[in-house]
Amino acid sequence: MSGFERRGVIAGMGALFLGACSKVGDSAAGRSAFATAQAWHRRVQRLVGGRGGLVKEYAASQISPSFRGNGTTEPSSLSYQAHAATGFADWRLDVRGLVEHPLSLSLENVRGLPQRTQITRHDCVEGWSAIGQWTGPQLSTVLEAAGLLAEARFIVFRCADTLNGTPYYESVDMIDAFHPQTIVAHSLNGEPLPVKNGAPLRMRIERQLGYKHAKYLTAIEAVASLDDIAGGQGGYWEDTTGYQWYAGV
Numbered sequence: 001m002s003g004f005e006r007r008g009v010i011a012g013m014g015a016l017f018l019g020a021c022s023k024v025g026d027s028a029a030g031r032s033a034f035a036t037a038q039a040w041h042r043r044v045q046r047l048v049g050g051r052g053g054l055v056k057e058y059a060a061s062q063i064s065p066s067f068r069g070n071g072t073t074e075p076s077s078l079s080y081q082a083h084a085a086t087g088f089a090d091w092r093l094d095v096r097g098l099v100e101h102p103l104s105l106s107l108e109n110v111r112g113l114p115q116r117t118q119i120t121r122h123d124c125v126e127g128w129s130a131i132g133q134w135t136g137p138q139l140s141t142v143l144e145a146a147g148l149l150a151e152a153r154f155i156v157f158r159c160a161d162t163l164n165g166t167p168y169y170e171s172v173d174m175i176d177a178f179h180p181q182t183i184v185a186h187s188l189n190g191e192p193l194p195v196k197n198g199a200p201l202r203m204r205i206e207r208q209l210g211y212k213h214a215k216y217l218t219a220i221e222a223v224a225s226l227d228d229i230a231g232g233q234g235g236y237w238e239d240t241t242g243y244q245w246y247a248g249v
């Protein structure tokens with residue numbers, strides 16, 4: 001994002017900051033948090049042909065007629081059920097951890113950021129694939145608005161559901177966090193996400209397998225290490241079943 005575009009995003013999000021500064025650039029720490037995000041952007045862009053490369057995008061005619069739901073297809077908590085009953089009108093996405101400005105975003109805030117739409121293939125380790133069109137802001141836009149601190153090394157995704165009583169979560173490094181196709185999706189095939197596919201928000205981590213794409217997203221957390229989070233392996237399946245943390249497609 002150029003400085004000009006960023007100022008637009010920040011201006012649009014001014015009311016969202018929980019801290020005292022209305023503009024990130026007003027403080028020295030804000031400037032350094034912005035420099036950190038810019039440095040990650042440059043590093044990821046340099047990885048052309050490697051992990052920074054784009055995955056294939058498909059034509060609208062190739063979209064699967066139905067996109068199945070897998071894993072949790074309807075979170076059972078009373079709080080999620082209450083949100084679903086009101087069309088997720090009061091859902092918040094928290095952005096926290098090692099950031100200059102913790103954010104609490106409404107769905108309207110998320111839809112108000114610059115958007116990316118992409119038609120990609122989802123591959124699940126259980127042996128199925130589906131092609132869908134996803135829309136939402138790039139994760140990098142959200143992270144730049146919050147201002148990553150220099151110590152941040154991983155991004156953790158918190159979810160509203162549990163599997164076998166254990167909260168689902170996932171995480172990525174900064175290469176995937178700043179990858180252009182990593183988006184916070186609110187729509188599938190031009191419609192708000194169905195509950196089975198992660199309503200109201202889910203991650204798309206297109207370089208990796210299905211289980212990395214956290215559904216029912218409640219929070220995005222910047223951390224220095226994954227060691228102290230849940231089982232320490234960076235995700236629900238990594239902790240419980242020994243799935244690989246980096247699961248390239």
Ligand SMILES: Nc1nc2c(c(=O)[nH]1)N[C@H]1C(S)=C(S)[C@@H](COP(=O)(O)O)O[C@H]1N2
Nearest residue numbers: 068069070071072124159197210211213215
């Ligand atoms: N919160 C949460 N996210 C999740 C899961 C889950 O059970 N809970 N399952 C994962 C797996 S294994 C896959 S293949 C995809 C399935 O996405 P879909 O339901 O849209 O097909 O979501 C992933 N993200």
Ligand SMILES: [Mo]
Nearest residue numbers: 124125210211
């Ligand atoms: Mo999966």
